[in-house]
Amino acid sequence: MKLLSNLSWPETPFGADKRPFVKHVQLLAGFAMQWAEDAGGPIPVSAASVFLPVKRTQDTEVRSDLLHFGYRVAVLEDPDDAAEILRFTDRILVQARRHSAGIAWHAFGDDLHVTQTIATERLPGFTGVGEAWKDREERARGIAPVIDTAWDLGQYALPEEAAVAHGIQIGDEMGRFEGPGDVQTDYDLIVEGANPAGLLLEGLAFDILSRALVTALLGGRALQRLHWDAPFKMEKAIELEAWHALSAIGGDMPAPTQPTQ
Helix, strand or coil, X not given: CEEEECCCCCCCCCCCCCCCCCCCEEXXXXXXXXXXXXXXXXXXXXXXXXXXXXXXXCCEXXXXXXXXXXXXXXXXXXXXXXXXXXXXXXXXXXXXXXXXXXXXXXXXXXXXXXXXXXXXXXXXXXXXXXXXXXXXXXXXXXXXXXXXXXXXXXXXXXXXXXXXXXXXXXXXXXXXXXXHHHHHHHHHHHHXXXXXXXXXXXXXXXXXXXXXXXXXXXXXXXXXXEECCCCEEHHHHHHHHHCCCCCCCCCCCCCCECCCC
């Protein structure tokens, strides 16, 4: 499993003794996952978590050229990585449920259903957030609010639809997020041993990080913690924070070739 992050502190960023933010700042967490079909059924290809600093009682303006955020990205390199991608996401959800300013996810119910279908072990983070997701109108004390960006800012089938509707520009290079067919093709090439596989992994990482960032921003808007002047240039924000990990940002990636027989 390929892991990418700009965080130097432990796996969970929550907790005043672990994160380099002043006391009046909280972290809002945005999540995203991508799936493909394998011979045994659905398989997680990538997952990302983005952590946006927000003030406890204020609605803060953000700009794409000044935004600072933390992220953790996991991309599958082998089908055997599937269970660890679920554990990776679950560990962060466990902490975010108790310690974040909010949890944002696009169409969480869909990802939850697939996760519960294939999981071979207990995933308390998914279970707990799933319970909160069903009753999002009720804010339980000590539990982070859950925002579903497919429903709570309007009705949007795709995250890019929600982004455009709320003034977020996906980007000139990407143009759109990778659809299920694109992700399936990438997964098939990785499993077949495409060369160079690193470019496929970087593309998947860029896509899932973009989804998580958009979702986190929209979650901040829904909670009245963040606002921006349109267009918020998502690609610029990611370039500034993830350039060291995603060498393919803003550049042309040659199509990987299948291995020779």
